[in-house]
Amino acid sequence: MKYITIKDIAKQLNTSVSTVSRAFNDKADINPETKALVLKTAKALGYRPNPIAKKLMQQRSFTIGIIVPEFINAFFPEVIIGVQEILFEKGYQLLITQSSECYETELKNCKTLEDSMVDGLIVSISSETKNMEYYQNLIDSGFPIVLFNRVNNQLPCSKIVFNDYKWALFATEHLIQQGYTRIVHLKGNEGISLTNERMRGFIDAHQKHKLPFDKNQIIPTGFTLADGQQAAQKIIDSGNIPDAIFAANDPVAIGAMQVFKKNGYAIPKDIAFVGFTESQMATIIEPQLTSVAQPAKQIGIEAAKILLEQIENAKEFKPKTITLNGELNIRTSSIRN
Incomplete structure (x- = not known):
């Protein structure tokens, strides 16, 4: 093909x-009739602008990279839909990678996207990611980065977050108001801001309602179905069964529910459950x-908007944090008859 x-x-x-070039670039010093003829001829010949040459001239790739921890939970695909909606309107493409909850994979993805000359990054860090040196170096060089959902508050970049504390408090309050008094929190991975915020909301709900609380009510887990299953089995083996569980996310809650049901426990009669992130599995x-x-699509929209703002106004831009709200969808798993 020629x-x-x-x-x-x-x-x-x-x-x-040069005359053809002036016609394509809508220069003022070209005769309108000549310009019309050039454009008509270009269309007839099947001319298409060279995107690589255009990007080199503008010193942009018009491509944004995104790194997410996983695709198992519908939350991250929803975020990507929101990101893509904004970027496509502005003529940008999206390169999507996942870290599989692995720091080394996340770092490789980041380096690959940087080598691909993306104009910026939108990142939700993995559960293993503790070392922020690579991101810090990118930020120091002026490279646009927006973190979302799972963020590190020490990095001086823009962040799109959910009010995890507030809604964890509301979720725990719901269980307390239903009459549950022995509530356990399956808290998710260490070192991630949302883990700490959801745990803090859980603890403060107990204090607010003057409900006795001790550290044994918080059980470290991960964010997967298997993590929930393992945590539930340990609870059952211990013989110290709570009357309700508030999990860090839906997969953990659902994994725990499966194990309790398998062991003959009725939900919510014997033990109630509340999750987080509103996955499709919840229904x-x-x-x-x-x-x-959580407003997953809106998180993506806000992340894309703020990244484009930084790209367009690099010199004047100052990092900002946007906090979004959600809602508690109450279903059978937590309603005491």
């Missing part, structure tokens, strides 16, 4: 390459899971 160039158009019209599992819904 690619048509501006030289081919110039040759067809017996004119100069499929039986009984349906009470969960905190």
Whole structure:
């Protein structure tokens, strides 16, 4: 297949390459009739602008990189939909990678995207990511980065976060108001801001309602179905069964529910459950899971907007943090009859 160039158009019209170029770039010093003829001829010949040359001239790739921890939870695909909606409107493409909750994979993804000359990064860090040196170096060099959902508050970049503390408090309050008094929190991975915020909300709900609390009510887990299953089995083996569980996210809650049901516990009669992130699984599992819904698509929209703002106004831009709200969807898993 032969690619048509501006030289081919110039040759067809017996004119100069500079004249064709001025027509494409809508310069003022070209006759309107000549410009119309150039554009008509270009269309007839099947000319398409060279995107690589255009990007080199503008010193931009018009491509944004995004790194997410996983695709198992519907939360991250929803975020990507929001990001893409904004970027496509502005003529940007999106390169999507996942870290699989692995720091080394996340770092490789980051380096690959940087080598691909993306104009900026939108990142939700993995559960293993503790070393922020690579991100710090990028930020120090002026490279645009926006963190979302899982963020590190020490990095001086823009962040799109959810009010995890507030909604964890509300979720725990719901269980307390239903009459549950022995509540356990499956708290998720260490070192991630949302883990600490959800745990803090859980603790403060107990203090607010003057409900006895001790550190044994908080059990470290991960964020996966298997993590919930393992935590539930340990609780059952211990013989110290709570009357309710508030999990760091829906997969952990659902994994724990599966194990308790398998061991003959009725939900919510014997033990109640509340999750977080409002996954599609929440309405499929039986009984349906009470969960905190996050505005995943809106998080993506805000992340894309703020990144583009930084790209367009690099010198004047100052990092900002946007905090979004959600809602508690109450279902059968937590309602005491």
